[in-house]
Amino acid sequence: MFEPETIKRDFPIFANNPDLVFLDSAASSQKPRSVIDAMTLYYERDHANVHRAAYALSMRATDAYEDARGKVARFLGADTDEIVFVRNATEALNLAAHAWGLNNLHAGDEILLTEMEHHANLVPWQLVAARTGAVIKAVPVTREGRLDLDAFDSLLSERTRIFSLTQMSNVLGTVNPVAELAAAAREKGALTVVDGAQAAPHLPVRVHELNADFYALSGHKMLGPTGAGALWGRREVLKKLPPFLGGGSMIEEVQLERSTYAPPPQRFEAGTPAIAEAIGLGAAADYLMELGMENVWMHDRQLVEYALDELSAVPDLILYGPRGEDRGGVVAFNLGSLHPHDLATALDEHGVAVRTGHHCAQPLHRRLNATASARASFYVYSTKSDVDRLVEALKKAREFFAGWL
């Protein structure tokens, strides 16, 4: 049985903030005791730099760090040597864009993105396009909040060298049919990069079944600490990829003028890594695997359906995103013409924490005809009563702002 009320007890933040209705997990999730303990224990018992010494303490630190890599690999259905530790999804996407893009893209080549991308999956490609002369195209979003698949078919061509898309939108909650789209891209000879920042925490991911070449995630959105994320790369692609950052730990041999590089994943982990954070991410992957990602997804689905039903009954509330099996636990909304910052401040007075702004998705908000929105997002510890508190607070806010709507 998946019981969010019981799960909640694993998260000290809720005992310390008993009235908090935390609906901002899409920005960053809370952390279970097991993640906090894994990091504390590492610092108290095992800390030394990794990979560089022959003494027992350093070997224990190295083992714990590499063990965490194995856990992330298992979480994604990947092999351990295909997992590169990075700080977050942003760094993972920059790594893929710069290391692959700068070495493979030429003037006139096309980079295919989508209109629902987070800025983390737009700006790195813009930087690379500016330096290579490649051209950016983007798959539009339909009125329902899904990718326009007809437009995808016509935008994808032999000129497309790379297709980079989010598996789940951080604003619409839409889960994209990545496997199908990546297969089509592969047929045209393009690689696919998947931004899994929102999907990996919420649904089962087997990277090889996605037909993709890279997969990016952020640990802090999946119960892990800030400062640790991962980039999965298909082995054949990673092997040919030149490094992104240079320095210690990523080399084979260094001369004054040139160097040779270590094999992946070390080639992409220059300098001292975020060791405790990687260990925390490993503990988070363990916690989620124990819950079962099918169960996590089912819980999200039930809660978002409940939330959409309840929120639809709030007058003047504009809801974004599709309804259906392809909708995850993210609900963006606006209340009439009220600025979402004012709305969120009013909700906060009732103890309800939601995010507001453009959620780093300005092109998508332009498509939605909104400059910003408020966003509630759910996770393993979110309950129906959290949704009820949100709805109640929204109704009170509506009464309070009646003259301004």
Ligand SMILES: Cc1ncc(COP(=O)(O)O)c(C=O)c1O
């Ligand atoms: C879809 C998506 N991609 C990428 C990111 C970037 O994540 P981070 O800030 O952890 O690098 C986010 C963060 O909100 C996101 O929602």
